[in-house]
Amino acid sequence: MISRCGLAALIYAAAVLQTSAVLTPEKGISVCWLCLAALLCVWTMAAAEAAAWGGLIGLVGDAISGSPMGVQLVGMSTLCFLLALLREKWDCRSLAALTLIAIVQTAGLLGCAALTARLGESHPVLTDEAYLIVGCSTATGLCAALVVALWRTLRTGFVSLVFAQRT
Amino acid sequence: MRQASATPAAFAVLALAWLIGGGLWVAPSEISDAIRWPVRDAMQPGQVGLAVVVDAAESRWTEWRRDDQDGELRSVEKERDEWRDRFLALQAAQAAEAGEGSDPQRLPLEIAASPSEPLTVPDVVHAAVLGVERDLLRKRTSRLLSRGTTDGIAVDDIVLAGPLPLLDQGSDSQVAPDMPVLAGGCVVGRIKLSGRWTSTVEPVTDPEFRSYIRLVRPTARGPLFGAEGLLVGNGDGTCGLELIAATEPVSVGDYVYGRMPDAASMAPLCYGRVVAAELPEGAAHWVVTVAPFTLLDEHRSVQILRELPNPVRMASHFETP
Numbered sequence: 001m002i003s004r005c006g007l008a009a010l011i012y013a014a015a016v017l018q019t020s021a022v023l024t025p026e027k028g029i030s031v032c033w034l035c036l037a038a039l040l041c042v043w044t045m046a047a048a049e050a051a052a053w054g055g056l057i058g059l060v061g062d063a064i065s066g067s068p069m070g071v072q073l074v075g076m077s078t079l080c081f082l083l084a085l086l087r088e089k090w091d092c093r094s095l096a097a098l099t100l101i102a103i104v105q106t107a108g109l110l111g112c113a114a115l116t117a118r119l120g121e122s123h124p125v126l127t128d129e130a131y132l133i134v135g136c137s138t139a140t141g142l143c144a145a146l147v148v149a150l151w152r153t154l155r156t157g158f159v160s161l162v163f164a165q166r167t
Numbered sequence: 168m169r170q171a172s173a174t175p176a177a178f179a180v181l182a183l184a185w186l187i188g189g190g191l192w193v194a195p196s197e198i199s200d201a202i203r204w205p206v207r208d209a210m211q212p213g214q215v216g217l218a219v220v221v222d223a224a225e226s227r228w229t230e231w232r233r234d235d236q237d238g239e240l241r242s243v244e245k246e247r248d249e250w251r252d253r254f255l256a257l258q259a260a261q262a263a264e265a266g267e268g269s270d271p272q273r274l275p276l277e278i279a280a281s282p283s284e285p286l287t288v289p290d291v292v293h294a295a296v297l298g299v300e301r302d303l304l305r306k307r308t309s310r311l312l313s314r315g316t317t318d319g320i321a322v323d324d325i326v327l328a329g330p331l332p333l334l335d336q337g338s339d340s341q342v343a344p345d346m347p348v349l350a351g352g353c354v355v356g357r358i359k360l361s362g363r364w365t366s367t368v369e370p371v372t373d374p375e376f377r378s379y380i381r382l383v384r385p386t387a388r389g390p391l392f393g394a395e396g397l398l399v400g401n402g403d404g405t406c407g408l409e410l411i412a413a414t415e416p417v418s419v420g421d422y423v424y425g426r427m428p429d430a431a432s433m434a435p436l437c438y439g440r441v442v443a444a445e446l447p448e449g450a451a452h453w454v455v456t457v458a459p460f461t462l463l464d465e466h467r468s469v470q471i472l473r474e475l476p477n478p479v480r481m482a483s484h485f486e487t488p
Binding site: 012013015016017019020047048049051052054055059060062063064068069070071073074077078081 | 174176177179180181183184185187188189190191192194199202203206207209210213214216217218
């Protein structure tokens with residue numbers, strides 16, 4: 001499993017990608033890199049630890065975004081906690097489950113942030129933001145699936161190579 | 168189904184997260200900013216590094232694309248050269264066949280043809296280049312004229328007006344405008360104005376010089392006649408070719424000759440050689456640069472090619488009763 005230092009570096013890299021104009025456009029559909037980092041916690045840790053790392057990722061997300069502080073912290077830690085519980089309960093290991101969890105997690109976090117931003121308005125209209133949230137969630141889920149599929153393929157190829165050399 | 172790890176510690180972590188989040192939510196902006204700005208500042212080194220990596224990747228990608236395009240261009244150029252060589256070979260074969268067909272010895276002509284004399288014959292008169300410095304020439308000429316009998320001769324009769332170089336032969340030597348001026352067997356210009364005693368010559372590199380030419384390509388099977396065009400002086404010691412269609416083959420090294428000789432001329436006159444040939448994208452004509460074999464400035468004496476009545480024909484005319 002990934003070490004804590006490695007995970008911290010990964011969160012930093014995700015935050016850099018999230019704030020970079022090169023890979024993450026200011027408007028439009030984009031991958032939520034912090035959600036991918038949180039997905040790693042959900043996928044590899046117990047609920048308590050996932051909630052703690054989720055809180056840290058949410059805090060970073062609060063800091064680099066324009067939303068009020070604390071919203072993503074609460075949202076991400078709760079999502080990581082619940083999704084880690086679900087993952088443990090149903091013993092999800094398939095690629096489809098991973099994609100679904102990534103989509104739910106991203107949609108939950110972005111929806112939470114959008115709702116919080118519109119709390120003060122008398123007639124909040126979320127139609128455009130809903131489309132954007134669906135798009136970002138799907139992009140993040142597909143990106144997670146791609147990364148994991150690539151990782152599994154490479155690992156399988158490496159193991160086969162080592163096995164072939166030994167025999 | 169496995170037992171979920173919903174332990175009291177996990178709920179405690181979650182409660183702590185909610186507590187911190189709620190605290191930050193209601194905290195004054197000073198506290199929020201104390202967290203927000205250090206985190207944002209910490210992103211800067213990573214963003215700089217990412218920008219460097221992205222720039223390097225973009226430049227690599229651009230170089231790779233350029234290399235790929237260069238390779239494709241080389242391939243197309245090679246294919247073009249192959250087709251040109253094939254075209255030249257076919258042209259040479261066709262010219263050889265045409266030459267064999269027109270050989271008079273192969274014609275089934277049983278009547279013996281009698282030789283005939285042309286109406287005019289080419290003749291060359293030598294002329295000295297007097298130069299372009301009119302003031303010097305006027306001074307020299309006036310000094311000469313003052314020594315002997317100068318009745319009826321003015322300085323302006325000898326030193327013609329204009330910026331072009333002067334030759335010391337004029338209409339009294341049957342020199343007329345548009346006659347070619349040769350040096351070493353190559354054309355260096357043509358007579359522009361002809362006075363009684365002197366004449367001016369327009370060099371081939373003069374911007375106003377125009378002459379119809381034909382490209383001649385030396386091959387292993389002999390010279391091949393190529394496209395016809397217009398030779399134009401560039402004014403910088405070189406000439407250009409105009410009106411050569413893009414469909415015609417042009418190569419660096421092709422010779423530039425005057426258009427084919429008519430009955431009076433003895434042979435096509437040589438101008439120079441193609442030193443650059445470029446076909447701009449979408450252009451209908453070639454852009455060709457020609458270097459003359461020799462320039463008028465390099466010579467102190469030249470030859471003027473004249474066309475005179477054939478004395479044999481003239482004599483027979485006077486002998487006929």
